[in-house]
Amino acid sequence: DNRLFRFSLGHALYEEGDTKRSIPHLKLCVESRKDWMLPRILLGKALIDIGSVAEAKYYLETALELATTQKHDDPANELRCILSDL
Numbered sequence: 001d002n003r004l005f006r007f008s009l010g011h012a013l014y015e016e017g018d019t020k021r022s023i024p025h026l027k028l029c030v031e032s033r034k035d036w037m038l039p040r041i042l043l044g045k046a047l048i049d050i051g052s053v054a055e056a057k058y059y060l061e062t063a064l065e066l067a068t069t070q071k072h073d074d075p076a077n078e079l080r081c082i083l084s085d086l
Contacts, residue, residue, distance in 0.1 A: 003032045007039055014042055019049045030059065037066040041075060044082070057086055 010025030023046050029039035040063035047056035060083055067076035 003029055010039065011042060014046055019046045022046050023050075035066060035070075037063050037070065037072065037075065040066065041079065048082075048086075053086055057083065060086075 006025045007029045010022045010029065013019075013022035013025065023043065026039045026043040026046060029036060030043055040059045044056040044060035044063060047053070047059065060079055064076060064079040064083065066072075067079060
């Protein structure tokens with residue numbers, strides 16, 4: 001039930017190319033905290049990888065709102081680029 005462990009596991013699975021297995025861990029993290037930007041970004045990217053673009057867009061737009069509110073300029077710029085390509 002450790003959310004940081006689950007985020008680390010989801011991130012590692014995503015980085016290793018095991019996208020489908022990363023998604024449940026990242027979703028758990030997203031559901032656990034409304035202000036946690038990073039799992040939303042990774043979840044959005046993972047969903048794009050498996051072809052769930054509409055669902056990915058929702059998480060990426062939410063992550064962009066958080067990045068802007070939390071003043072994370074680099075992630076916000078990355079998210080704008082990803083969203084403009086969808």
